[in-house]
Amino acid sequence: MNDLGVKINTIHCCKDAINRCQALGMRVSRQRRYILELLWEAKEHLSAREIYDRLNQQGKNIGHTSVYQNLEALSTQGIIECVNHCQARLYGHISDNHSHINCLDTNQIIDIHLELPSDLIQLIEEKTGVKINHYRIDFYGYKHN
Amino acid sequence: MNDLGVKINTIHCCKDAINRCQALGMRVSRQRRYILELLWEAKEHLSAREIYDRLNQQGKNIGHTSVYQNLEALSTQGIIECVNHCQARLYGHISDNHSHINCLDTNQIIDIHLELPSDLIQLIEEKTGVKINHYRIDFYGYKHN
DNA sequence: ATTTATGCAAACATTTTGCAATAAA
């Protein structure tokens, strides 16, 4: 909650994500924590399968069902994010209202931090009747040419 | 190309999308045209399966492979868009730099038109070395409460 | 004690593959 009454997502680290879960009434199960820890350690975004594999390889047992249920719940709540990349659905941690620059030629994703003016957010809230929780901007462009 | 040298996506209708394909050296096959026409007629976003089904029901024959290959190519080029919604990957037409408001409680997607200031775009281009072609903003929030 | 969350195994759905045939330029 900032001075304009705009509720802003303030997840900066894995611990914040866990707190957010609790604040939302989600239980912090061993498996859910595993996923959050993994995503906050990982540099890249991971697919559901990669998450399943990596955790089990580390001896952190988790089933397929739990992976999917958790990814769905966590991304719906804006605790993690889901991006489409080259026909794959990848999940990653969120740090603030960060955005992506997708290079259409190099297939690279560059993360940038970009904050929209709070009066713009407020205007959108008034126009649509939706209380904005978080947002994400995807830019698409070409590195070369 | 506007006066600031920012290349902006100017697809307003199906015809524009077809022109864009040609400009990119993509051939306008019967199947590709079917998909574009369908997406520009449809109000909602459609899954690959729905696109396949609808076209074939209309007697517009198309195979699975072509649907997938086209959706991949067209969304990569920013001619159509791909959104994650409730664990499903949905495709839809693009009208300008439009954005989405995703209601986390009602599961509704509201389309809004939102133009970022061109000097911001320019700044990002300078910072990242990526020529922005188009962008999309996703807002997440709650309608009630 | 009360729910939420897990996870198996099986069904179901989606996506990719190689490659010969086809059609757009």
Added chain:
DNA sequence: TTTATTGCAAAATGTTTGCATAAAT
């Protein structure tokens, strides 16, 4: 003509389901 695109049929992936068990609050 040349080359991108198609589409088949099968394989490979990815995702969901019901439901009894386990674990978090």
